[in-house]
Amino acid sequence: MAADNKMRSDTASFSRKRWEMVEHQLIERGIRSRNVIDAFLKVPRHEFVSPDTIDSAYYDGPLPIGCEQTISQPYIVALMAELANLKSGEKVLEVGTGSGYQTAILVEMGCRVYTIEIIEELARKAREKLESLGYENITYEIGDGHAGWEEHAPFDAIIVTAAPDHIPTKLIEQLKVHGKLVIPVGELDQELLLITKTEKGVDIKNVTPVRFVSMKGGDEMSGSGKGTK
Numbered sequence: 001m002a003a004d005n006k007m008r009s010d011t012a013s014f015s016r017k018r019w020e021m022v023e024h025q026l027i028e029r030g031i032r033s034r035n036v037i038d039a040f041l042k043v044p045r046h047e048f049v050s051p052d053t054i055d056s057a058y059y060d061g062p063l064p065i066g067c068e069q070t071i072s073q074p075y076i077v078a079l080m081a082e083l084a085n086l087k088s089g090e091k092v093l094e095v096g097t098g099s100g101y102q103t104a105i106l107v108e109m110g111c112r113v114y115t116i117e118i119i120e121e122l123a124r125k126a127r128e129k130l131e132s133l134g135y136e137n138i139t140y141e142i143g144d145g146h147a148g149w150e151e152h153a154p155f156d157a158i159i160v161t162a163a164p165d166h167i168p169t170k171l172i173e174q175l176k177v178h179g180k181l182v183i184p185v186g187e188l189d190q191e192l193l194l195i196t197k198t199e200k201g202v203d204i205k206n207v208t209p210v211r212f213v214s215m216k217g218g219d220e221m222s223g224s225g226k227g228t229k
C-alpha cells in the first residue's frame, strides 16, 4: 500500500515536472506544434534515463545513457520533431535510437517509426523499454544508419540524432519529394540542418549550432538496414 502511494506521488511529481519542462524549455523557446507539445506531455522521460539520474530526467540538457552516449536535451528533441513537420500516419526513419525517448515522442505524434541503432546494447535496452511501456508502430534495426533503410523507403521524414561529417546521400535518396531530413552535420562545430527534398534537388537551411555525439560507421555500402537483428 505504501509502495502504491509512493508510486502515485512519483507519477504526479513527474507529471508536474513534464508540464514545467514543456512550458519553460519548449514553449518559452518557441516550440509551437500542438502534436509535439502533446507528445512531450505524455512520454515519461524518467523511464528513458538511467536510474541514477532519474531525479534529473526533466533537466534542461542531455544525460548519459551508457556506452558513452546521451539522451538528447528535451528542447533539441522537440525542435527536431517540429522541423520534421510530421503528421499523424506518416512514416519516419530515426537514425540513432539511443534511449528510445525520441522514438516514443514520434509514436505519440502518430507516426510509423523505423529506428536504427548501431550499438547493440542500447538498441536492445531501448526496445525492451519501449515494448514494456506499450509503444507500438515501431520497427527496430541494429546497424549503420548512414545507409538509411532502403527496404522501407521512401520516408516522409528522417531524423538523425548523431552527427556525421557530411550529409549521407542515401538519406536524401530515401526521402519523399517535399520530405524533410533533420540532421546535425560537422565534427567539433556542428550545425543542425533542415534539408527539404524538392523536385529538382534539395533545399538546405542552417537552423542552429548544436553539439551531438559523432555518428559512427560511415561506409555507406555496409549498412542499408541489413545489420544483425
Ligand code: SAH
Residues within 6 Å of the ligand: 069, 070, 071, 072, 077, 095, 096, 097, 098, 099, 100, 101, 102, 103, 116, 117, 118, 119, 122, 143, 144, 145, 146, 161, 162, 213, 214, 215, 216, 217, 218
Ligand atoms: N534520440 C536519442 C539520441 C541518442 S544519442 C535519445 O534521445 O536517446 C545518438 C545515438 O546514435 C547513440 O545511441 C549512438 O549509438 C547512435 N549512433 C551513432 N552512430 C550511428 C550510426 N551510424 N547508425 C545508427 N546509430 C548511430
